[in-house]
Amino acid sequence: MKMHPTPFIVFAALLPVSVFAAPQNMSAMPGMSHDVAPVEAQGIGVVKAIDSAKGTVTLQHEAIASIHWPAMTMPFKVASPDMLKTIKVGDNVRFTLHPAGMNSMVTSIEPVRL
Numbered sequence: 001m002k003m004h005p006t007p008f009i010v011f012a013a014l015l016p017v018s019v020f021a022a023p024q025n026m027s028a029m030p031g032m033s034h035d036v037a038p039v040e041a042q043g044i045g046v047v048k049a050i051d052s053a054k055g056t057v058t059l060q061h062e063a064i065a066s067i068h069w070p071a072m073t074m075p076f077k078v079a080s081p082d083m084l085k086t087i088k089v090g091d092n093v094r095f096t097l098h099p100a101g102m103n104s105m106v107t108s109i110e111p112v113r114l
């Protein structure tokens, strides 16, 4: 069962960036809830972009087996804008994710020295 299908990603890539500055209260967004998923998942990836104004980080993340995500590049909201101060574009990072499809939120992130 694919919970994070590629067509959705392609669709999202066509949307204006402003879509990703979505309200924090996702329960107020009908239709955005997805199948049951773990509360949190761990991932690793590379920071491709940071938008402090929108509170998002774009990650080229590796596959996340625990939630059946393939590797891809996608933007994530972060739980706190301060998290974006600890990383920069090009960093290899380890992150914790609250999975919710395209509304998934990164709840922690830290650079990894390879």
Ligand SMILES: [Cu+2]
Binding pocket: 004, 061, 069, 070, 071, 072, 073, 074
């Ligand atoms: Cu993804």
